[in-house]
Every structure is written in C-alpha cells, then in structure tokens.
Amino acid sequence: MESHYCRKKTSKLYLETLWESKAQLLKVYNNEFCKDNNCDPVSIATFSEVFEQMNLSLYQPKKDACDLCEKYKTKNVSEEEYKCHIKKKESARVEKESDKKSTKEVTMDLQAVQLCPRSNVLLTLF
Template sequence: MSIWNWKKGKDNKPDNKENVRKNPHEAEVKSLKEFLKNIPKMESHYCRKHTSKLYLLPEWLSKKALYDFYKSDWCPSQNIEPLSIAKFSNTLEIENISLFKPKKDECEKCLSYKLGNIPEPEYREHIESKNEARIEKENDKKTEEFVFTMDKQTVLLAPKSNVSSLYYKTKLCTHNFCVFNLKNKDGYCFLWNETEGGLTSDNYATIIVKFI
C-alpha cells in the first residue's frame, strides 16, 4: 500500500475507500472481546487505588490455560475460528486484563524502598515501627483482656462452579470480613454481597460495633 501511494504521488492520491485497510480478522477480534467481557473479573484486593487493571478468577493458572478454554469452549459455541495465542495475549493487554495471582500484601514504603524511592533512614524507622507493633501484639496476648485481629478476604464471586456455562453468567461480588480472637482462637466471619452493602468505612464500622 505504501509503495502504491508513492507511485501515485501526492497530487494523485487514491480516494478514502482505497486507503482504508480492513482487518481480515475483525469478526474474530470482536468475538474475543465479547468472550473477555463475559468472563467474570474482579478488582485488585490491595491495589485498587493505584490501578484499574481487572483480574480473572484463579481457575486459569496461565494464559495458555485460558487460551485453551477460549479455543475449545467459546469458539465452537460461536462457530468462529480462534485467533492465535499471540493475538489473544495482546488483546488481554489492550483490555487491561490480567490473570489473578494471590500474593502477600506489601506496604507502599517497603515497595518504594526496593525501588529506591525512599532513603535508608526512613525505611529503617518504618521497620522499627513494624517490629515494635509486633512486640506490642505479643505482649497483649499475655494480658487478661481479649485481643482481636481483623482483616478482609479478597473479593469473592458467587456462584462458584467449574461448569463452563456458568463462567458467562452474571455474578455477585461477595465480601467476607473476618475477626479473630487471639486468646481462644475463635474466628468470626461477616459475609455480605454487593446488593446488601459496599466497602465504605460505614460498613466496617457497623460490623465492628455489632461484633463488640
């Protein structure tokens, strides 16, 4: 196309219809985007403030596994040819979608220190505060008072099933806030879905007050 335009010269440009390059896989790309749209996704548990990336459920441990599911389940049902795995991976990046990988939470200061964004003294002060907090926690365990820790589980999608047809069904975001008694090892779970409440400070304050 470039050589053809050079040959015609600036004063003899082809019309707009000749200039338009049609994507030979337009239907396949549209079908792939529909597949990714229908697969349930969730926000990051720890990085919601810093990224808009969406994560797939941990049923697929690799892009290859997800691609195989797309090729064997979605494409035959849509009567369409699957795209290459390279095009599949590229579309995942364009749509800002990633595989879900559970990992331990890491605070911003520790991560910033690893990247060289904060000085050594500030990092050391941060570590000392962390160690002091852990010592206080151990001391609290030795007192007569009850000691509780609280944390929220990662976002769950319900219902959960390995039946492929259910992957494309609309699912509810479900939240689980846990309180643990360090003295007698009793755990308490407060479970609700997105139709019953959100993730605001009011929701957590209500749970803590009711628990106390």
C-alpha cells in the same frame, strides 16, 4: 476488591483463578467459546495482545489485605479495633503521600564507578 497494598490505584481487572496461564485460558477459549459461537480461533500472540489491551490479568497480587481486615470480615475482631486500624491506615497513606511530595530521591549505579587513575596492571602482593 479494595486493597491495603498494591491494587489501590490500578485499573487492572483480575480474572478468577480458574486458569494457571494464558495458554490454558486460550485453550478454553478455543475449545469452548469458539465452538459455541462458530468463530475461528486466534493465535496466542493475538490473544495475548487483546488480553493486555483489555487490561486483564490472571494473577492477583499476593499482598491484598492485612490479617486484621480479614479477621474483621469473619467477625473475629471488634468494630472498635477495626475502626482504629482503618484510621491508622489512612493516616499512614496521608503521610506517605506528603513524604513523596517533600523528599527527593537520587539513585546511582555504583557497579559502573571506575577509580582514577586507572591501570590495567594486576596488583599482586608477595
């Protein structure tokens, strides 16, 4: 599924939302797949490791498509309005990429800043 937001550049494969957790998926694997194929079930650790190696995920990111695109899919928005929206989306992406190349970002941990001179005496005001 093409994304507007967070899945644009990911290679992760999202499974259908039939299962709420890996443990639940493992239970289905053990009870159905292993019994049908006469194979020994694996541990949750092995299952999770293979799941990650295969680049799978159970949960699709919530931000996936905008309202206007969803309205277009259900034919509630005109073709002209949709095309204008797509042009704006592509323009915004181009600008974002150019901004990434031309700006520098600096981050600091200000919680670790200590004032000098340092004193271990507690100041009280009377």
